[in-house]
Amino acid sequence: MNYNDYRRQSRVIRAGSVSIGGDSPISVQSMTNTDTHDIEATYDQTVRLREVGCDIVRITAPDLESVDTFRELKRREVGVPLVADIHFDYKIAVAAAKAGVDKIRINPGNIGSKDKIREVVLACREYSIPIRIGVNSGSLEAHILKKYGSPTAEALAESALYHADLLRELDFSDIAISVKSSDVQTMIRANRILADRTDYPLHLGVTEAGAGNRALIKSSVGIGTLLAEGIGDTLRVSITDDPVEEIYAARAILDSLSLSERRGMDIVSCPTCGRTKIDLISLLSDFEKRIMAEGLDKKSIKVALMGCAVNGPGEAREADIGIAGGDGEALLFKKGVVIRRIKEDSLIDELIDEIKTMQ
Ligand code: SF4
Known part of the structure; x- marks a missing residue:
């Protein structure tokens, strides 16, 4: 409505x-x-x-x-x-x-x-x-x-x-x-x-x-x-x-409440649990700092940072792009489809590079 x-x-x-x-x-x-x-x-x-x-x-x-x-x-x-x-x-x-x-x-x-x-x-x-x-x-x-x-x-x-x-x-x-x-x-x-x-x-x-x-x-x-x-x-x-x-x-x-005229980046992330094998809390913090510093926060896309590959892609199916953590690595996916694996230490760099290519 x-x-x-x-x-x-x-x-x-x-x-x-x-x-x-x-x-x-x-x-x-x-x-x-x-x-x-x-x-x-x-x-x-x-x-x-x-x-x-x-x-x-x-x-x-x-x-x-x-x-x-x-x-x-x-x-x-x-x-x-x-x-x-x-x-x-x-x-x-x-x-x-x-x-x-x-x-x-x-x-x-x-x-x-x-x-x-x-x-x-x-x-x-x-x-x-x-x-x-x-x-x-x-x-x-x-x-x-x-x-x-x-x-x-x-x-x-x-x-x-x-x-x-x-x-x-x-x-x-x-x-x-x-x-x-x-x-x-x-x-x-x-x-x-x-x-x-x-x-x-x-x-x-x-x-x-x-x-x-x-x-x-x-x-x-x-x-x-x-x-x-x-x-x-x-x-x-x-x-x-x-x-x-x-x-x-x-x-x-x-x-x-979806009432903002100034659509910016919507970031979703899971709360982490016993399945989480990557340092999602630090990764999310780094990601937020990087998107602000590089002015990417104004992009109207939904980004998901999820802790595991069991529920990650499924829970973030609505996202335009995201990662689902594994052990020292993560799956990079777009619109719920896995694109490739990336190492934890280059995860934010590669995610940011992908986002820069998106409209
Ligand atoms: S996405 Fe995975 S790691 Fe995150 S809370 Fe759900 S089950 Fe746990």
Whole structure:
């Protein structure tokens, strides 16, 4: 079944060249962690993020001076839509809109009077840029926290709708919503509620997910569950690390659900067992380093590295190319058909050479 057949139908908004919602590809976002006032560092990190597959880059705008960085990145044609992340000060939002940012993340209920919200709406309308309302467990309004007692899924969803209503009263509906929690179940339920109650595009993320495997698993379960249900239009994986890692993780989540527009190499490998007679763990690690170093990871092929010849070719029949280990050697096969034997010590070189000849 085609994903869009069961995907929640949301309205479409645009952040520069990237459309979000409707049948648009699920876009991947991250956020710079440089000092925004440091133009060179922020520019460099934005370019790195773009190069590894980030579709939209968010940058915090803590004060009016920091808006200069957005202006400069736009002047340099950084090549990826920029989102200004703003808290409380409507003047920064207005300045960022004028500086050419492609989207603003601000919660209208946090910026004070209706006149201030109107100023932001007028600027966003003038420059045709959307607003993302970003609610998370730590930022709930006092009246909502009082009503629910804690940041429940219902509380998060209600907060997001409260902010959206403030914009809708000003006839502004160019909106995306995110409701994030470090609690995966809460994040999933909050997004399901919003998916039922609105047609605004949804930005998915598990916030403060931590680092390493813990962050990857929390994000994969939270974001992956919703995407598998057809919910979600754009996402950010949150990891305490170099933001480039967030893009690798986000792309892997999309790949695992066959939702990535940027098809790259799909690598399958067996977990190894008592039959394994080659050092598959080291071989796989070497292989992954080599394909990244030689830019082969962007090839749209499936590669299997299997530990034995008993189950290897059979288990990897769907692969375009692969190896099945023997004792100090391996069978090289293509589309499940054995091509030749190769020695373990030249295995990766020969596999890489074969892959280079493939379309
Ligand atoms: S492919 Fe072979 S070595 Fe790998 S787990 Fe299966 S049986 Fe074991």
